[in-house]
Amino acid sequence: MTDDMLPLEGVRVIDLTRILSGPFCSMILGDLGAEVIKIEGRDGDAVRRQGDIVDGMSWYFAGFNRNKRSLTLDLRTEEGKAVLERLLKDADILTENFRPGVLDKMGLTAERLAEINPGLIVTSINGYGSTGPYADRPAFDFIAQAMSGFMSSNGTEETGPLRAANPITDLICGLYAALGAVAALRGREAGGPAQKVEASMMMSMLSMMAYLSAGALASGKDPARTGNDHPIASPYGLFHTADGDIAVAPSTEAICAKFMTELDLGHVLSDPRFDTNGKRLEHRAELNAMINAALSTDTQANWITRLNDAGVPCGRVQTMLDVLDDPQVAAQEMVLDVPHPGHGTVRMTGFPMKFSATPLRVRHPAPDLGGDNDAVLREAGYSDADITRLKARNVI
Amino acid sequence: MTDDMLPLEGVRVIDLTRILSGPFCSMILGDLGAEVIKIEGRDGDAVRRQGDIVDGMSWYFAGFNRNKRSLTLDLRTEEGKAVLERLLKDADILTENFRPGVLDKMGLTAERLAEINPGLIVTSINGYGSTGPYADRPAFDFIAQAMSGFMSSNGTEETGPLRAANPITDLICGLYAALGAVAALRGREAGGPAQKVEASMMMSMLSMMAYLSAGALASGKDPARTGNDHPIASPYGLFHTADGDIAVAPSTEAICAKFMTELDLGHVLSDPRFDTNGKRLEHRAELNAMINAALSTDTQANWITRLNDAGVPCGRVQTMLDVLDDPQVAAQEMVLDVPHPGHGTVRMTGFPMKFSATPLRVRHPAPDLGGDNDAVLREAGYSDADITRLKARNVI
Numbered sequence: 001m002t003d004d005m006l007p008l009e010g011v012r013v014i015d016l017t018r019i020l021s022g023p024f025c026s027m028i029l030g031d032l033g034a035e036v037i038k039i040e041g042r043d044g045d046a047v048r049r050q051g052d053i054v055d056g057m058s059w060y061f062a063g064f065n066r067n068k069r070s071l072t073l074d075l076r077t078e079e080g081k082a083v084l085e086r087l088l089k090d091a092d093i094l095t096e097n098f099r100p101g102v103l104d105k106m107g108l109t110a111e112r113l114a115e116i117n118p119g120l121i122v123t124s125i126n127g128y129g130s131t132g133p134y135a136d137r138p139a140f141d142f143i144a145q146a147m148s149g150f151m152s153s154n155g156t157e158e159t160g161p162l163r164a165a166n167p168i169t170d171l172i173c174g175l176y177a178a179l180g181a182v183a184a185l186r187g188r189e190a191g192g193p194a195q196k197v198e199a200s201m202m203m204s205m206l207s208m209m210a211y212l213s214a215g216a217l218a219s220g221k222d223p224a225r226t227g228n229d230h231p232i233a234s235p236y237g238l239f240h241t242a243d244g245d246i247a248v249a250p251s252t253e254a255i256c257a258k259f260m261t262e263l264d265l266g267h268v269l270s271d272p273r274f275d276t277n278g279k280r281l282e283h284r285a286e287l288n289a290m291i292n293a294a295l296s297t298d299t300q301a302n303w304i305t306r307l308n309d310a311g312v313p314c315g316r317v318q319t320m321l322d323v324l325d326d327p328q329v330a331a332q333e334m335v336l337d338v339p340h341p342g343h344g345t346v347r348m349t350g351f352p353m354k355f356s357a358t359p360l361r362v363r364h365p366a367p368d369l370g371g372d373n374d375a376v377l378r379e380a381g382y383s384d385a386d387i388t389r390l391k392a393r394n395v396i
Numbered sequence: 397m398t399d400d401m402l403p404l405e406g407v408r409v410i411d412l413t414r415i416l417s418g419p420f421c422s423m424i425l426g427d428l429g430a431e432v433i434k435i436e437g438r439d440g441d442a443v444r445r446q447g448d449i450v451d452g453m454s455w456y457f458a459g460f461n462r463n464k465r466s467l468t469l470d471l472r473t474e475e476g477k478a479v480l481e482r483l484l485k486d487a488d489i490l491t492e493n494f495r496p497g498v499l500d501k502m503g504l505t506a507e508r509l510a511e512i513n514p515g516l517i518v519t520s521i522n523g524y525g526s527t528g529p530y531a532d533r534p535a536f537d538f539i540a541q542a543m544s545g546f547m548s549s550n551g552t553e554e555t556g557p558l559r560a561a562n563p564i565t566d567l568i569c570g571l572y573a574a575l576g577a578v579a580a581l582r583g584r585e586a587g588g589p590a591q592k593v594e595a596s597m598m599m600s601m602l603s604m605m606a607y608l609s610a611g612a613l614a615s616g617k618d619p620a621r622t623g624n625d626h627p628i629a630s631p632y633g634l635f636h637t638a639d640g641d642i643a644v645a646p647s648t649e650a651i652c653a654k655f656m657t658e659l660d661l662g663h664v665l666s667d668p669r670f671d672t673n674g675k676r677l678e679h680r681a682e683l684n685a686m687i688n689a690a691l692s693t694d695t696q697a698n699w700i701t702r703l704n705d706a707g708v709p710c711g712r713v714q715t716m717l718d719v720l721d722d723p724q725v726a727a728q729e730m731v732l733d734v735p736h737p738g739h740g741t742v743r744m745t746g747f748p749m750k751f752s753a754t755p756l757r758v759r760h761p762a763p764d765l766g767g768d769n770d771a772v773l774r775e776a777g778y779s780d781a782d783i784t785r786l787k788a789r790n791v792i
Contacts, residue, residue, distance in 0.1 A: 051610050059613060142709075190401070313538075
């Protein structure tokens, strides 16, 4: 153990997940230093065939499956299950995102898993949780967005409920599951029980409704769908400069005063129409018109600098390409160029967790399907003859 | 150490965070079993005064500050800083969400913190990261949504870029920071270095753009803003039944076939206008009209049951009140009734991480401001006379 030891060094993860939520969880564990063995059916994770494919590699797959090795395994065969059980003996964490009950049907009940490896932390990801009336429903991000309350609050009165474009419940749930797995590992290593941990897409998003859920619980009323207008803060939103919009969010009275002063509108805040947040909400259109007029005297870039320098949170709406080309994103190393042998260099987003002593890094690019079959099986004690037989019988 | 030991039992967190992103991080650490001491200025975290306040308690504050104790401390005074330093000696984790550089200005440089406690894991949360051209900018969720690419992909062609109503970058960043802190703790306990860990709102959201970022990197093109229509899957979206809409997401060709068969529209998939996903995208309006006509023959509730039973992910758009009253949410114990002495019973959302052996629970309701001053200071070795003096001098 040394000073350059990654946080999860020495941890072994057997990963049965596919598509996005589960693979995001296991990628994070890999990013943090765990050794992750991604087990796929012989046709591979469907995401290998999704999104833009360059030189035979899906960049979407590559960006969400780095720091893993790949073992193909037909888990419908007894021999395939036996290989899985042998791998589980030496593992710390099993990740899976089958529908609840599927592991049981494969014979991997909680009891059987504890027999194989009493220290194993089983990490399950699903749509709605493994108990309750919807436990057996198939999961999908869009549906979890609808069921969790996210969609009903997203959008405007005109649009009606809107989904987010990115599969946000998949990713939040995967992140919760990764945290649950690491916490359970820490608990076990500190003398607590090895236990099963679970996260669901619907409940993960529900936990992030913040003042919308708190307000509904306290008042018994549903929040309004207000688009870019904050329901209880004014001024707030997108405003127009000489050459583009800026997003401004004065979060307190003090910052609101700084904002108005920087616009030479400080006097407005003593006008009886605008001297409280409540009145500014009431006269929002009038106030916004004055703000837009003042902002029209300078450029987007200048206002962003001026307002941030004055302590007013401010930025612009960046398209995906803007973001990927942003100097702050470069400074934070959030776009990585990762060589993938046989597939050229894949560009992907980087690590949002920054560790001062052991920065995270790509130790393995996303694996080719079954690319680590021989190495993984040899490490698990299989002989070359065993491996040849498993191949001949289409188990791997 | 026993079988009912929570994952972070024995871990001490000194929490300097305020508003949402940081407090969400420290709450999660508290939920997982850490002892969290929330240090507030003598006017308290601003969220104590936000949202619906019932019996003197903000339900928004209560729902995001459970499992903490509160110590007031004026950190602008030397005596206040000395108290903080004494508390840090025995801590495992320090959480903070000041602007980068503020801790340094308080005298708590990395060097000084390592002197006080070489094992301390400093966990920092900020808007853009602590290096790079935007490091000094003030942070706010709405701006991070705009800068990260989230807003530009959210909405429709008509609405233009839209923020999400919930402060999603605050919460995702807080969750990443919690994971970083727990991972760093595990690393330290397993023999690795104690290190600083950091997460930013903009980069946390960027890491969740999934196929939108991967597609932009691979193609050099920005994604379209397509509202509820999936850019590359059809059928998909909100459809009309006899008495309400349903969200349907057939994620594969096989599930698409199940969906159409359940609607008695199986023959449509052999029609040359609809026999591939590409063609169905092209003729989306026509296809959706046929689906809506078929769905008009039965109710929302029946279709949700029928389609899920057939393996087709399906649900309805629930308002916040619908969600909070949902039987699945009840089965998952995702609405908690928590007694808050002096403030009645506060309702809040529950724990999205489910641990089989040590279910998370509310061990402490959200604290009154400074409600634990005496107890915390006594535990740190201060005498009653010391405490009286600190009170008299308005340090606590």
